[in-house]
Amino acid sequence: MPRLQMTVEALRERALFVRRDIIALLAKAQSGHSGGPLSSADFGTALFFHEMNVNPSRLDDPGRDLWHFSIGHVTPVIYSLMGERGYFPLADLLGFRQLNGHLQGHPSKHDTPGIEVSSGSLGQGLSVACGMALGSRMDGASRRVYCVMGDGEQQEGQIWEAAMFAAHYKLDNLCGIVDYNRKQIDGDVETVMGIAPLASKWRAFNWHVIEVNGHDIAGILQAFDEARATSGRPSVILAHTVMGRGVSFMEDDYKWHGVPPNRDQAEQALKEMGTSLADWTARLESWTRPEVAPGLRAAS
């Protein structure tokens, strides 16, 4: 079942799972990032449970699509997606950022099988994805390559080197996704270092640009379809999102970029999402085999 192509309805449910996982694992670790993981949860879920051909039970499947998070700090969402998708037991999420766990603060290929390339220093990932896309084309593989970037990250010049390269080599098997949540560590992106007009920039770098509400699953699926149908140039999806999405007191507040909820806050967040810290932690703890977790209705 490499490409799950779940329905919009099922994806919405799954995204809720992922958000619950994020809160629960952060509450446990008491270290890590809340804001970006929550803003990426919807398109991340669409990627892992609909769009991409991945095969967690055979990590080196030559037919697999390749994904890479250039924003390495959003490990809470990456690991939740991987766990839910069956890369490793969900219980492992509770070892996040701990010395003896296999889930490092930033993605590490050698600690977490399934990660293709380690990351954590911003701005490098799109170049990595370019290499993956070019290598795939050299092999005549039909594989697609997905790269998730941040909006603050667009300030790194290397992004524009990679943008130039991908268009020059007409890498239409490459799809970039920008988590356009308008926040970065020091505040509003437009206040810290304005990146607008972002779509014009990507167009001037000869990419096919798709703008979408990054919390509208149906729209996201359409965007992925449009990217897939675009030939002769790479596509970038500007996913307009809200930092901290799904937790009332985190939404649109840059202060949640890099901090975890404390226990009380986690409890409150999970309550808003229809569960409790104890219940959801128990669900994770009980999940000791890697497999695709069933849908919301079945599980809760």
Next chain:
Amino acid sequence: MPRLQMTVEALRERALFVRRDIIALLAKAQSGHSGGPLSSADFGTALFFHEMNVNPSRLDDPGRDLWHFSIGHVTPVIYSLMGERGYFPLADLLGFRQLNGHLQGHPSKHDTPGIEVSSGSLGQGLSVACGMALGSRMDGASRRVYCVMGDGEQQEGQIWEAAMFAAHYKLDNLCGIVDYNRKQIDGDVETVMGIAPLASKWRAFNWHVIEVNGHDIAGILQAFDEARATSGRPSVILAHTVMGRGVSFMEDDYKWHGVPPNRDQAEQALKEMGTSLADWTARLESWTRPEVAPGLRAAS
């Protein structure tokens, strides 16, 4: 006489001088770059002999404008302009790239007084100019800052970091100039790594863009005026030039990016420019005091 504001006619003559200097000094050194220096000679001359307020006899003049060549490899034109403008004796040009000379292969502040910041690694100069422009504004100085870039150099991501910064900080005292000669070391820029549409890129980074024929002195002066008159954003002049301009057998040929003419070729080039290697070398040799060299008619 900080701002010379020479006439178009005088500037054309001066640019011819500069080209002769370039050939003569390269012929002597038998090492160095021909193509870019010759394509930059016209706007370079307009900068040094019309536009900029510089004071070679008082290098730390607080009222001076600041200039920086981000393309450090075009030292032949930089040093010719400096010599002609009186920063050091023209005779020094003949010590280019030699162990005991003060004219290094790439600009070195501590070897060549008048150079504000050393360069030679591409892509860094516009950032330096941003710092200069911001520092000047902090001091309430009315000074302008000029930065010369290459077109191949536009492939460096740091250029786009600096572009973003300058627009964000509304550095309208900053003027970039791109030597758009369509060539770089490995060939045509559009073949090596396409940068088109370059004007759209700069516009998408919120700069005021001026396109001009980089060999049309009158047009260049107008462009400088337009940049000076632009407020609230930095300006970039895309100077469309021809690599190797002024030497028939070098024009538009990327192979001349980084090599000097041999003696015969230098002789041929100088003949095309109405002088000889012996005569022009003699002019340089005889010039042992730093001062602004007189115009073509007076000198030849």
Next chain:
Amino acid sequence: MSGTTKTAAPVPPAPVNLAKPEMKRTREGFGHGLVDLGERRKDVVVLVGDLTGSTNVNLFAERFPDRFVEVGIAEQNMMCIAAGLAATGKIPFLATYGAFASCRSADQMRVTVAYTDLPVKIGGAHGGISVGPDGATHQAMEEIAIVRSIPNMKMVVPCDYWETRKATVALADDPHPNYIRFGREPVPVVTGPDTLFTLGKANVVREGSDLAIIACGVMVYEALVAAEELSDRGIQARVLNVHTLKPLDRDQVARAARECGAIVTAEEHQIHGGLGGAIAEAVVQSYPVPIEFVAVHDRFGRSGKQDELMAAFGIKAPDVVRAAERVLARKRAR
């Protein structure tokens, strides 16, 4: 508070309760040092790359907003903007994580800053493994090697809050480029506001001549603890705080080699090219003696808690004690 003109040598170690030291963040020393500077001189400006809070330059930003420059996530740009500011007469301090300050903008540091010899001051936060849960990518452990190799650069790794604060101030007076490394988590305070700090001069923080433990950064505390433990066994270790890695105080190092005959180096850095490398280079050129290295053994860091990590990577006081035993055995065997 001036870093270089207080009480004269010999430098008394502040009265430290090694068993229960006061804990303070070195990055706050950097932040407070910047504020000290901001008050004293108008030409000091501060740049940051979207890490205002984590590098503690927020303290300066709040007080001197007109001299604070947010660059966003663009370290290469930041390094060269600082150079441009220096070219107009400013004394720019820039701050980002040390991993990025040393690596992401290494070419800019080398060519634009160091070759031009501009007084750009580079603040590298989150130095060493003690950064903790962020893991390997954010744990700067190659900085000493990189910065030491570049001409015109100076490199300082202060041992605690006070030394970081004084070093920050002292670096502004040095008309050349330099780099200061500090950490994230609170670490033991082992100096006081009046302890002498002179750029380029090592401090003997404990006398002894059976062996010398030469340390920098947080390892100065670990060295002191180790020396105490060794003293209980009748071994008197001299402890040298080499806060300035470049230029190295070669005289003090040679003296330590000559008078003690055995050395342990202790650093929160990769084993190649760091403090240990610098000391080895100096010693073989002056007075060759056995040296044991306490350092990170050429491996990347990982997520964990400060103390857990230091123990797991073998750079706590007991590791220093064991290294001392090894080097003493070698000394005796010569």
Next chain:
Amino acid sequence: MSGTTKTAAPVPPAPVNLAKPEMKRTREGFGHGLVDLGERRKDVVVLVGDLTGSTNVNLFAERFPDRFVEVGIAEQNMMCIAAGLAATGKIPFLATYGAFASCRSADQMRVTVAYTDLPVKIGGAHGGISVGPDGATHQAMEEIAIVRSIPNMKMVVPCDYWETRKATVALADDPHPNYIRFGREPVPVVTGPDTLFTLGKANVVREGSDLAIIACGVMVYEALVAAEELSDRGIQARVLNVHTLKPLDRDQVARAARECGAIVTAEEHQIHGGLGGAIAEAVVQSYPVPIEFVAVHDRFGRSGKQDELMAAFGIKAPDVVRAAERVLARKRAR
């Protein structure tokens, strides 16, 4: 031609006329090594940053255009694209000037390449001062220090055309990231097509036990010339070619220290953290002896001719001889 499986030890120095050696460019060795590889394995791809001719990857590009990737002037991008290619099973070699390979893309080398431990092969051209007239910015002299500090990286500095060619081939078989440094101008050929090259194993290229001269790169030739001169004065110098700086052949180095009791290191690199630093680190941990360093003394290069520069910076054979005299005096004085 396989780099590691020819005639067994002891390694005979090729019969070299030291007074008038054959001169060949090491960068051509890199180019030819790539062609050797291109013929042998389909997974080798080559990337370049607008320096096809100067790095001599043109030789590969002409033969295997489908496996050649022009990246333009974007070294950071190139390093990570190489990583991405490696992630899809390729063995990517990238080429640019060493100054940029080591500094402009240091963070990319550290995080994306080395931390992920991908088999990216980094070719650094124009290593050392012998680059000549381009001057300081283009003379890579910090590479050994930088690369050595990064975990998982290997570092090779071959001594001549043949060794560069063999090393290039050998590096492709190493499933980890590594870095090879070569130069621009022709340099003396001191090995032959059959001289043994084993990654990580130093070659004794001349026997002797009064002192050891440990060299890499073009300095192996200078060391041999110096040894000849010393021999005329009755001093027998062992010459060790340490082509692999990391991992260092610690056994051979310790043996040299033990058997010779004095060492001169010779490298075309900054004095801090390079070959001298690596040897010093190894020696103080095994058998401490006096060492003198022949290297560039912590200053930037400048424009000039290859030989002029090497003389001006004090790294020619006579400088090695003088260093030998100094170290022998120290050995005697112990």
